[in-house]
Amino acid sequence: MTLPLLEKTWTISGNQVLTGSGNVVTDRKALFLTLKNKFVTSAWTVSGSCNATSSSGNGVDHIQTIANIVNTTDGTAHSWIVLQQSQISPKFQVCFDFSSPTQSSMTIVVSPVSGFSGSSLTRRPTAVDEYLILSNSTWFDFANYTSSSDIIYNTWFSSDGMSNRVITLWNNNSRGMWMFERPPDAPAAWREKSVFVALSGLGEPKSGSFLFNVPKLLGNVNELNSVFFMTAEGTRQGPVNTMLSTYTLTSSITGKYPLLPLTLFCGTANRRGVLGRVADMWYGPSLSTLMTGTTFPESGSAEFVQFGHIVQSWDAGRNVRIG
């Protein structure tokens, strides 16, 4: 059974378990702290931060413990942090802002080019090109995380810094995905050259979130906030199109899995067109039984894993933790 070849070198942290503390608020904060640390040790830098007591935009990381994560109404002292990945673009920055009184909610804002400035203890910094990708909303489906349990997180960081992904699971289901990317084959005419998403929900990442009317993959395209379809190959079956992933697990002749490479298609008026690809990511079979941690190939070493509809490389064995 043949599988795709990888085009990037990846550092994968799979099957990482955050043991439930017995307190759902603590668990959520512990996950954020863990992921923040994971990013920082994966070539991301802290541009600025605030722990509701101290605030600075000079690269100091004020979020060192769970206690430093204060989630409360915007306008009062709360926590935020800006992380930067210079390989996507010199000042590609992501601001995680805990400005909600709802403890399961967060705001995530991306500045593709300009970078953030102008923060305080009570307000997150802003950027002229900022794109609000999660607005005071539940992250990783935590609105439904009502009793403490183990939280599984998986991270993928490419060695060139241009692909950065997180998928979390709890209670035996995937719950969301973060993705910050500089797409390969992005045309020179696209100045920002980055896409990002913060998916949250049961079973995410689902292909519908990337394909249907209002796709959730976002990016700034020449100063215009835009949406992207993550397209894959399909064909017409009767009156409608069908993704080839709806076919059987493998081609009965070639033995190939229906792992479909992903092409980025900007769907925003005045910015429409194919604007590159997504590296080393595929839509996998859409069979529901395969959507939670199925590994490929079917036997031997697990080289790829499927969460939701997304297949990526994998090196954490066949026993995939899902909760």
Next chain:
Amino acid sequence: MSTPTLENSWTFSVNNRIVIPYTNSPAVTNKARQLMFAIKYGLKNAGIDVIGSSDTYTAGIDNVDRWTTWSNVLERYSGGWCYSWMIMGNATMGHFLFTFVSGYTQWDVYYSPQGIFTWNGQLYTRPSATDELRLTIANQYFSTNNVADVVWHLMVDSTKTRFRFIAQETGVNVLCFVIDKFNNDDMIWPRAYCGFSPSWYNVDILGSYNYLFSSTSWSTKTRSPTNVALSGQLSTNVENTTLLGTPQQFYLIGENSCTNEVTGECDFLKIGYTVPGVGRCGYIQDLWASSTYVPNGTTFPINDTKRRFVQFGVLIFPWNGSVPQIA
């Protein structure tokens, strides 16, 4: 998006014209015969072998070309209706037979991937092959008696193992006859060839995704490694599985034109070959899908006299730099 790099080198014979001078010209009623002759003429000149032929008076699978002029392409009653037929191909791509089946308005194409046509010696019987795949549908029209020139284009790859023959009339793609190879890096498929030959009259058979990309008409045929006949279809990127109901389409910039709004160029979408129930079999090299909004005969790069690619219908083909004629 920049234009892609070709995976094969191609030889071209394009902008060939069958002239229809006036309404009652004999050329009108013989137009279809001339077009069928042109298929043989073009392919033979491009190095595709004649395997056998019939001019309804003599015939044989003997490498003899009995079609010296289009007048050798005919129907004639002699103990039964005899139709001229032609078998071409080579050992790599297999053999294909084309012939009229009713008057000069309908035709048939049969493809033998193994190249094993045999003939029973009856002039009113076409050769057949145990592995033959009919690349036409029943009562499939071929050309018209319209008072309009036909322009035809042929591209054959340098190994002479795949070709695309396209004909247009009044700017409409009325014929697209293709024998092609589909490729995958790991293809365990010794004869991964497929063929399709949509044709009609006054209908642009390449003008929408309804035909070659549909499971319901003009299937693209192949045989599996175990010699099972398969009907497939072309596939390309879709942006929505159920809501739009149409393949990915692009957007108008200006009137009846289409470009990528960021790059100013047109997007080239790779084309796969998929057999329902079997899976994706591979992709077709040097052939792309594009927008239904791109005018027929648009060349790429846009506004570049190199004209390395041309769009006919929704398909983009390699091109030789000339100004395409479509009417």
